Amino acid sequence: MPLISLALTAIVRLARKNPDEKAGPVKCAGCHDLMKQKAIEKVAEVPRLERKQPDAVLVKTSVTEVDSKTHKMPPVAYNHKAHEGYNDTCRVCHHASMDACSKCHTISGSKDGKFVNLERSMHTAKSQKACIGCHEEKQDAKKCAGCHDMMEKGKMKGNCL
Structure with a gap:
């Protein structure tokens, strides 16, 4: 919708x-x-609907869940405002509720997140619902190809686990 x-x-x-x-x-x-x-005058850019959503967040694991020996996931900076315009509805990323990713997608996976853990929710390259999967698909667009074709393919050591 x-x-x-x-x-x-x-x-x-x-x-x-x-x-x-x-x-x-x-x-x-x-x-x-x-x-x-x-x-009715058509607007070139639809204004942002304010719902007290953050402009930027740190995607991070639940403090109670972290076992530093087995789970090392640093917080990930996420520009929420910049991503809003890429989809026609918030539900593309938020699915059934407007909660933070880590509420349903826990480190170990939970029933609420359909047992897709936080790492997989971000890094599954074949899923358009995952951060990496969506980025992979969007990079194929002609306007992105100029820069992304020159970038080395594969894991970016500075950003990934």
């Missing part, structure tokens, strides 16, 4: 007398007829 439709759905739910009332997705045509839709 496009981000604008999600935003409209949220706004309509907040405006209702009973916000818990079930509602389907809101479509522009529900409020605007075709002529009115054509009159």
Whole structure:
């Protein structure tokens, strides 16, 4: 579902007398007829919907879970704001909830994360849901190929475990 439709759905739910009332997705045509839709100015860039989300975070393991002898994962800097525009919905990365990755994707894997541990959730190259998998796919785009074709393929020693 496009981000604008999600935003409209949220706004309509907040405006209702009973916000818990079930509602389907809101479509522009529900409020605007075709002529009115054509009159609406198109914006080149959709403004960021503020939901108290961070601009940047450190993806890290749960402190209670870390055993320094067997699990060595340093915090990973993640520019959340820069990644928001690459998907049409937050659910591409967040799946079922807006929680941090490490809540479901634990070091050892948990039922909530479908037993995909934190390391695999980031580094599975064949999965578009994983950080590395998504980056691999996006690097094939023509606008990225110029730089990425010159980069050495494989594990980047400075960034990976």
